[in-house]
Amino acid sequence: QKEVEQNSGPLSVPEGAIASLNCTYSDRGSQSFFWYRQYSGKSPELIMSIYSNGDKEDGRFTAQLNKASQYVSLLIRDSQPSDSATYLCAVKRVSELSFGAGTTVTVRA
């Protein structure tokens, strides 16, 4: 079982719609979770971090964490073509991060 699993996609959504990305993790003791956005050919950029159960909102992005289900998600509201990228879920291990393979999102105009 992989430590961090994501649907690889691609996930295609129309402009203005909500994109929903899912991530599950295997270590029940994990406490810190992160979402990164990576444009093609570029390095990852941190967009959200979440540590407590529930929702955390930042602009058009909402991260949701459910530790009991070992599940973290990212919602992108009012999706824009500029949101087309690969989104990486990362989970903190003891002192470093474990990354999922990423979900590719395409926002079609």
Place this chain on the structure above:
Amino acid sequence: DGGITQSPKYLFRKEGQNVTLSCEQNLNHDAMYWYRQDPGQGLRLIYYSQIVNDFQKGDIAEGYSVSREKKESFPLTVTSAQKNPTAFYLCASSVLDRRGNEQFFGPGTRLTVL
């Protein structure tokens, strides 16, 4: 400007050669990391360091070596023992925080073996 720099942006290596990738940060971060990314895959940890003159192996350290002589610098050497070194190499840094570990990435070095 604060940030993380990596050089070179592109690197070509002949088989049997060792090459060194540079990573420098001026964010005053204690921890630094090296990852490898292959097409369509996530990031895999090669090495990390939380303090000067100390570093730990990650998941795929074989064929790589690092040093941490200064807080700002964490160079990665890809040795000839690395069987398949063609990949996108990413350096990151973070503060040391028991709760979080927000890592910030440099622009990356794309290594190609000829």
